[in-house]
Structure formats: structure tokens, C-alpha cells
Amino acid sequence: MMLLNSSGRDNFDFFKPNNQNQPVSSQQQISTDQSRIIQRQTHQAIRTATYNTAIHQNVTCDGCEMSPIKGDRYKCLFCPNIDFCESCKSTGKPNHNLNHPLLCIRDSSLYSSSAYISNRSQLCHDKIQCNFCHINPIIGIRYNCSCGINLCEKCEFIGTHDQNHHRTKITVPKGIN
Structure with a gap:
């Protein structure tokens, strides 16, 4: 047993065996x-002090359907048009893979509107197939490599093709002006 020194006045000492807590x-x-x-x-x-009061106009949470999202916004880096609010970011949702990385956007107004393509799911590159995941047509942004390979956003992001090759980011399908 161990005894802690005491002045004998107001403080009291507790005794515990040495093999437990002091x-x-x-x-x-x-x-x-x-x-x-x-x-x-x-x-x-x-x-x-750090609570975010930003309002992300025209952005709906895919977890709880809060619209607009208030506070931090979490955008999936794999899925086109998937956003979550602070409350829904860490909960598993049936419409989203929990292993996908999420980008925290504290204030959408800090980015120019050209940084976002609001109609990604409506971008359809007819008769163009991703050379890696074979999705056909490519929906969303298409990446065309100088060697002739086409990539969807997901395959471009995960680096399935040689990162040293030059790519063109195509946000407008062929034939649309």
C-alpha cells in the first residue's frame, strides 16, 4: 500500500493497493x-467560436434534405451531386458509400460559380464510354486523354490512368454549344 503525505488538516488521503491507481x-x-x-x-x-453560419444556396443535403445547407457542407469527391450537412456527414446513408472521401466546404460563396457545375448529372456524353469502368454514356464531367482514352469523373479521381498524360476536362458534351 502507498500513503500520500498529509498535513493532517483538511485533506484526507485514500489508500489503494500499488497495483491499482495511485x-x-x-x-x-x-x-x-x-x-x-x-x-x-x-x-x-x-x-x-468556430461554428459555421454560412448558408449554401441551392444545395440540398442528400441525407436529411436540408435546403439550403447551413453550416459546413460536405461534398463527395467520387459521386456527382452528393452533398451532406454537418449532422449527416458521418452517418451511413443508403444512397451513399461511407468510404467515399468528403470535402468540407465552409463557405460556397468564396468560390466563383464557375468552380461548380450545378448540372453535372444532366451532362450526358452520348456514345462515349469510360475506358476503365466501362460506363456508357459518361454522365458528368468527361476527361479525354491525349492518347485517346476517355475517363469518367470517378476513374479520373482515383487515378486509373497514367497521371503524366495530359487530359482535357470536357464539361459540354459534343454537339452542344
């Missing part, structure tokens, strides 16, 4: 409790 005096316990309270308050203050 002895804790009542003063140490109060200090630990105060430390936990301060830590909790600090974390809450940080969360409050």
Missing part, C-alpha cells in the same frame, strides 16, 4: 474535477 487526495480529486470542467468549457467555447 492514491488520490480529496484536494487532487477536486483539482481533477475542476480541470475536467475547465476542459469541457474550453472545448464548448472553441466549438461556439
Whole structure:
């Protein structure tokens, strides 16, 4: 057993066998409790200070259908037009693969509208097949390699083709002006 030194006044010592936790005096316990309270308050203050109040106009959460998304927006890097709010980002949804990486967008207004293609799912590259996943037609942005290979967004993102080859990003299907 271990005895913690005591002044014999206000503090009391607790005895515990050496193979368990170290002895804790009542003063140490109060200090630990105060430390936990301060830590909790600090974390809450940080969360409050960094809470995002941005509103992402024309963006709907694919988890809870919040529209527009308020706060942080999470955009899937694999799936075209998949967005989640802060609450839905980590929950498994039947319409989305939980292993797909999500990009946190704190404020959509910081990006020019040209950075987003709002009608990706309507971009249909008729009679053009992805040379890797064989989707036909390619829906969304198409990447055409200088060697003649066509890639869908997903295959381009995961790097299925030689990264040293030059690619052209095609956002308008052939025949559309």
C-alpha cells in the first residue's frame, strides 16, 4: 500500500493497493474535477467560436434534405451531386458509400460559380464510354486523354490512368454549344 503525505488538516488521503491507481487526495480529486470542467468549457467555447453560419444556396443535403445547407457542407469527391450537412456527414446513408472521401466546404460563396457545375448529372456524353469502368454514356464531367482514352469523373479521381498524360476536362458534351 502507498500513503500520500498529509498535513493532517483538511485533506484526507485514500489508500489503494500499488497495483491499482495511485492514491488520490480529496484536494487532487477536486483539482481533477475542476480541470475536467475547465476542459469541457474550453472545448464548448472553441466549438461556439468556430461554428459555421454560412448558408449554401441551392444545395440540398442528400441525407436529411436540408435546403439550403447551413453550416459546413460536405461534398463527395467520387459521386456527382452528393452533398451532406454537418449532422449527416458521418452517418451511413443508403444512397451513399461511407468510404467515399468528403470535402468540407465552409463557405460556397468564396468560390466563383464557375468552380461548380450545378448540372453535372444532366451532362450526358452520348456514345462515349469510360475506358476503365466501362460506363456508357459518361454522365458528368468527361476527361479525354491525349492518347485517346476517355475517363469518367470517378476513374479520373482515383487515378486509373497514367497521371503524366495530359487530359482535357470536357464539361459540354459534343454537339452542344
